[in-house]
Each structure stands twice: as structure tokens, then as C-alpha cells.
Amino acid sequence: MSAEWQHGLLGCFDNISLCLISWLVPCYQFGKNAEAVGESCLMCGLGFLVPVLDIILAIHIRGKIRESKGIQGSVLGDILYWFCCPLCSLVQEAQEVKVGPQAQSMARE
Numbered sequence: 001m002s003a004e005w006q007h008g009l010l011g012c013f014d015n016i017s018l019c020l021i022s023w024l025v026p027c028y029q030f031g032k033n034a035e036a037v038g039e040s041c042l043m044c045g046l047g048f049l050v051p052v053l054d055i056i057l058a059i060h061i062r063g064k065i066r067e068s069k070g071i072q073g074s075v076l077g078d079i080l081y082w083f084c085c086p087l088c089s090l091v092q093e094a095q096e097v098k099v100g101p102q103a104q105s106m107a108r109e
Contacts, residue, residue, distance in 0.1 A: 003070045007095040009081065009088050015095060022091045029094055030061070036097035037064040058082045058089070065093050 012019040022029040031045025039061065048054045062078040065071070081089045 003072070005071055005092060005096060007092055009085060009092050011095065012088060012091045015091075018094050019091055022094055023087055026087060026090055029090055030058070033065070033090070033093050033097055034061050037061060037068055039064070055079075055082060058086065062089065062093055065096055069096060071096075 007014050012022075018029075027045045027048040030048040031041040034044035034057070035041035044057055044061065047057045059075060059078045059082060062082065063075060066073045066078070081092075
């Protein structure tokens with residue numbers, strides 16, 4: 001049996017601070033999501049600012065998150081999510097890997 005995403009695609013307001021960071025500075029949040037699955041935060045964050053490369057990286061990172069968490073899905077689904085609502089996808093992924101200001105402060109305690 002495969003796992004599901006912890007939060008829905010439109011579950012942005014489950015974590016307001018994470019939602020705001022993702023919407024105001026998406027390249028930062030994308031880099032942190034990438035770092036959580038073993039990729040370079042800086043390179044992915046910068047790559048997110050480059051058209052076309054951002055979609056390729058987004059699909060790659062979403063796939064790695066799904067794979068690491070055992071979440072059912074496909075590359076085609078990842079493409080559709082990122083084309084239809086990229087920032088919602090970014091927030092959903094961030095919630096899955098639990099990165100952001102709230103999770104970082106909890107990790108320090």
C-alpha cells in the first residue's frame with residue numbers, strides 16, 4: 001500500500017508561515033525542499049529562477065519527494081501539478097518534507 005501526501009494541493013493554509021515564505025520567496029523554499037531530498041539548496045534555488053530549467057527541476061524534486069516518502073504518483077502527474085498550480089505544489093512539497101521557519105525552529109529546540 002502506498003502513502004499519500006500529508007497535505008492536499010490546496011492545503012496552503014495548514015501552515016501560514018510556510019505558505020507566506022513560499023509565495024513571497026519561492027526560490028528559497030524550492031532550494032530548501034531540494035536540500036531536504038539531498039540536492040543542492042543553492043543550485044536548485046538559483047535554477048528555479050531560470051525559465052524551463054525551473055520546470056525540469058521542479059518535476060525532478062517532486063519525484064524525489066514522492067519516491068522518498070513512498071507516495072503514489074507519476075511524472076505525468078508531477079508535470080500537471082506544476083503546470084496548473086506551481087506555488088501550491090511548492091507548498092505541498094514543503095509541508096511533506098517539513099521545511100520552513102516553523103520546522104527549523106522546532107529542530108533547534
